[in-house]
Amino acid sequence: MDDRFGILERLASGVVVGDGGYLLELEHRGYVQAGPYTPEVVLEHPDAVRQLHREFRQAGSEVLQALTFYAADDKLQPRWGSRMTDEVNRAAVRLAREVACPDALVSGTVTQTTTYVPGDPASDRRAGVSFARQLDAQCDEGVDFVIAETFRYLGEARLALAAIVERGVPAMITLNVGPRGTGDGVDGPECARTLAGEGAAIVGVNCNWDPDMSLRVAAAMRAAVPAGAYVACQPVGFRTADPARPFTALEEFPLSLERLQLTRFDLARFAREAADAGIGYIGGCCGVGAYHVRAMAEALGRHPPASEKSPDLSRHVLPDVQARALPPPEPATLCGRIDESAVQVP
Numbered sequence: 001m002d003d004r005f006g007i008l009e010r011l012a013s014g015v016v017v018g019d020g021g022y023l024l025e026l027e028h029r030g031y032v033q034a035g036p037y038t039p040e041v042v043l044e045h046p047d048a049v050r051q052l053h054r055e056f057r058q059a060g061s062e063v064l065q066a067l068t069f070y071a072a073d074d075k076l077q078p079r080w081g082s083r084m085t086d087e088v089n090r091a092a093v094r095l096a097r098e099v100a101c102p103d104a105l106v107s108g109t110v111t112q113t114t115t116y117v118p119g120d121p122a123s124d125r126r127a128g129v130s131f132a133r134q135l136d137a138q139c140d141e142g143v144d145f146v147i148a149e150t151f152r153y154l155g156e157a158r159l160a161l162a163a164i165v166e167r168g169v170p171a172m173i174t175l176n177v178g179p180r181g182t183g184d185g186v187d188g189p190e191c192a193r194t195l196a197g198e199g200a201a202i203v204g205v206n207c208n209w210d211p212d213m214s215l216r217v218a219a220a221m222r223a224a225v226p227a228g229a230y231v232a233c234q235p236v237g238f239r240t241a242d243p244a245r246p247f248t249a250l251e252e253f254p255l256s257l258e259r260l261q262l263t264r265f266d267l268a269r270f271a272r273e274a275a276d277a278g279i280g281y282i283g284g285c286c287g288v289g290a291y292h293v294r295a296m297a298e299a300l301g302r303h304p305p306a307s308e309k310s311p312d313l314s315r316h317v318l319p320d321v322q323a324r325a326l327p328p329p330e331p332a333t334l335c336g337r338i339d340e341s342a343v344q345v346p
């Protein structure tokens, strides 16, 4: 881990392209079970995890997230026993590091627990112990920074942030927050101010909402934090048209989400709009695959290795397909589609 080219130095010199979603993609491929969505795949089928890391890297991801989402006692212990938590966290970091070397960064990951209750000191202690256990294993293996993601409650995100700061690595905290704020009643900008004030180098949003709604909240966060703080936006790759319904509330979740799948052009537009809005860390979450990441990277002016195989429909055998060599016309803005009355941001 070279401090000169760490996450903060990269952000200071331009947009950082993140990766996409792991668990849903590995479920599609037959390596993760829908329902629990726990990441024991890092021990059972390490090659499957390496391969997906490789695909994101090839597509232009500058950061590979260790697959440690839900790698906590509350999710793993009931089925696998306590020892599994350390093994999964360590193995996940090692796999990401194998693929990331020498150029990409590796982030550790922690996420919301299943037992957090806002305002309950016992719940705070439980969450703190859980984060500490995961972070100790991940940091011992060597991560470049830590992403604490998919929090529905600001209170729990603050606990994760404190645990990361205590270990002296840069913290990126992204909330699972849509236009209507967190489960504990805080809007995105206030979350961003609070987390940046408590030491998060990067704040933002991830999961649950499509690029339009996620970017709307992330842009409001950008306006709320000092210039020296960075903002991340990692939306799902599915359309969520109703500001009151995240993708987990849709009837298609989780087994028929393909009906709502966004295209590579949607994600490319998102990347351009996000960069224009001052978002420093641009990636994806559930439903964002390697081809989406390549489209985002290219939209940001990058030429990752996978660009060698970017489409050239002018070479297609059918003339009517050749005529589609150019992408369809873009709407003026993605965000213009949102019902303004439903959005609670300053």
Ligand SMILES: [Zn+2]
Pocket (backbone or CB within 6 Å): 021, 206, 207, 208, 236, 285, 286
């Ligand atoms: Zn997600």
